[in-house]
Amino acid sequence: MNEAERFLARHAELSRRFFLRAGVTSVAAGWSLTQAHGEPLPPDLEKAIAKLETYFTTQEDFRDVSRGKPVPHSLPADKKKEVGLTRETWKLEVIADPDKPAKLGKQFTKKDGNALDFEGLLKLGERHAVRFAKVMTCLNIGCPLGTGIWEGVPLREVLWRTEPKENLRRVFYHGYHNDDPKQLFRSSLPVGRVLEDPEDLPPVILCYKLNGEFLTPQRGAPVRVVVPEAYGFKSIKWLTQISLSNLAFANDTYIDGNNDVDSALKTFAATLSVPINKPKQPIPITGYAQVGISGLTKVQVWVQPKGKGWPADDPYFTQAPWVDGTILGPPEKWGGKLAQDAVPADTLGFDVKGQPKTWPMRLSKAHWAALLPGLEAGEYTLRCRTIDAKGKAQPMPRPFKKSGRCDIEEVALIVRA
Ligand SMILES: Nc1nc2c(c(=O)[nH]1)N[C@H]1C(S)=C(S)[C@@H](COP(=O)(O)O)O[C@H]1N2
Numbered sequence: 169m170n171e172a173e174r175f176l177a178r179h180a181e182l183s184r185r186f187f188l189r190a191g192v193t194s195v196a197a198g199w200s201l202t203q204a205h206g207e208p209l210p211p212d213l214e215k216a217i218a219k220l221e222t223y224f225t226t227q228e229d230f231r232d233v234s235r236g237k238p239v240p241h242s243l244p245a246d247k248k249k250e251v252g253l254t255r256e257t258w259k260l261e262v263i264a265d266p267d268k269p270a271k272l273g274k275q276f277t278k279k280d281g282n283a284l285d286f287e288g289l290l291k292l293g294e295r296h297a298v299r300f301a302k303v304m305t306c307l308n309i310g311c312p313l314g315t316g317i318w319e320g321v322p323l324r325e326v327l328w329r330t331e332p333k334e335n336l337r338r339v340f341y342h343g344y345h346n347d348d349p350k351q352l353f354r355s356s357l358p359v360g361r362v363l364e365d366p367e368d369l370p371p372v373i374l375c376y377k378l379n380g381e382f383l384t385p386q387r388g389a390p391v392r393v394v395v396p397e398a399y400g401f402k403s404i405k406w407l408t409q410i411s412l413s414n415l416a417f418a419n420d421t422y423i424d425g426n427n428d429v430d431s432a433l434k435t436f437a438a439t440l441s442v443p444i445n446k447p448k449q450p451i452p453i454t455g456y457a458q459v460g461i462s463g464l465t466k467v468q469v470w471v472q473p474k475g476k477g478w479p480a481d482d483p484y485f486t487q488a489p490w491v492d493g494t495i496l497g498p499p500e501k502w503g504g505k506l507a508q509d510a511v512p513a514d515t516l517g518f519d520v521k522g523q524p525k526t527w528p529m530r531l532s533k534a535h536w537a538a539l540l541p542g543l544e545a546g547e548y549t550l551r552c553r554t555i556d557a558k559g560k561a562q563p564m565p566r567p568f569k570k571s572g573r574c575d576i577e578e579v580a581l582i583v584r585a
């Protein structure tokens with residue numbers, strides 16, 4: 169056996185000993201692993217897993233990338249009230265696009281006094297509300313901003329109330345932007361996506377709750393759009409206007425940054441903890457994977473001596489000796505400040521006991537761990553990648569940056585005597 173073969177064999181043995189696929193579920197601390205059939209985890213790995221982020225993110229812990237001068241959520245309380253950024257004063261206009269109007273039976277405007285208010289939205293929610301888990305990721309940043317259970321009324325319920333007749337091809341929407349056209353942040357969807365949910369996706373919603381609580385101003389209160397399968401820029405915050413258009417193509421704000429605005433969430437892996445190690449000691453590693461529309465079957469890692477290089481005709485390292493990490497099961501504790509730490513009843517994708525029906529869940533995250541065989545002292549490069557449900561290795565099938573980050577992550581791995 170050469171060195172690489174020995175590494176692979178030793179990795180296979182460690183995995184068998186410590187991670188028995190069926191036996192890997194998480195307990196007490198949220199993330200530690202029961203070892204129903206395997207040996208207890210080495211303390212270093214146990215500790216790293218116990219320290220993983222909680223599955224859901226509290227509203228406060230979401231990373232904020234809001235634009236605006238001032239950012240709307242920072243306005244003083246009086247001003248918020250005045251401009252409709254409170255639940256008491258919020259008004260949503262739903263109109264025909266003045267430039268390319270769809271033919272509607274009705275419009276909802278402030279002028280006519282029939283704009284939708286928050287009470288009206290909650291009333292619709294009594295019959296139509298849905299909730300689902302989703303990771304919010306900025307196409308430009310790549311690293312998820314947070315994961316939560318988003319709740320609201322399917323946008324189509326409001327759309328149908330305009331009694332559309334014809335010439336409706338696209339739905340445009342924007343939020344409060346300090347009444348300054350230069351600050352407008354807008355997005356859009358083909359009307360078909362609003363009316364129907366392909367491939368069992370949750371509906372596009374007018375969202376007013378996150379993790380069971382009303383949205384905070386930072387997260388877009390009182391109401392934002394949430395598009396389940398999309399990157400963050402489609403999920404417009406501080407929503408004030410929807411316009412129904414005969415225009416056939418997108419004019420999202422994110423087009424200006426050369427972004428692919430039709431891109432759905434991608435699957436990719438990243439590390440969370442990579443310790444400095446002692447020679448010949450097994451190396452505990454943890455990470456997460458974003459689970460895009462293509463699903464997730466595997467997370468893999470590969471360790472290479474630093475600066476070793478790789479044939480240029482294999483830029484995605486497809487021929488490298490990748491080894492499988494272990495995808496952790498659903499957590500015992502969900503976090504995110506969910507009431508009683510329970511997933512709310514009737515959350516799409518969860519059963520009556522509040523357990524996920526499938527795992528890993530699409531449009532969300534999964535966490536993973538690996539215990540790598542010990543190495544000689546030195547510096548190494550650790551890479552991780554996902555294999556999606558169609559068997560495609562990251563960054564395929566959509567490797568381009570401007571449709572969402574999915575580069576294979578490279579981090580330094582140091583082994584020091
Ligand atoms: N009105 C408005 N909505 C917005 C934005 C904004 O600047 N203004 N930023 C968008 C972008 S680019 C992202 S990535 C998400 C982030 O959502 P979050 O702040 O809840 O994490 O909000 C989106 N909605």
Ligand SMILES: [Mo]
Binds near residue numbers: 233305306308401
């Ligand atoms: Mo973004």
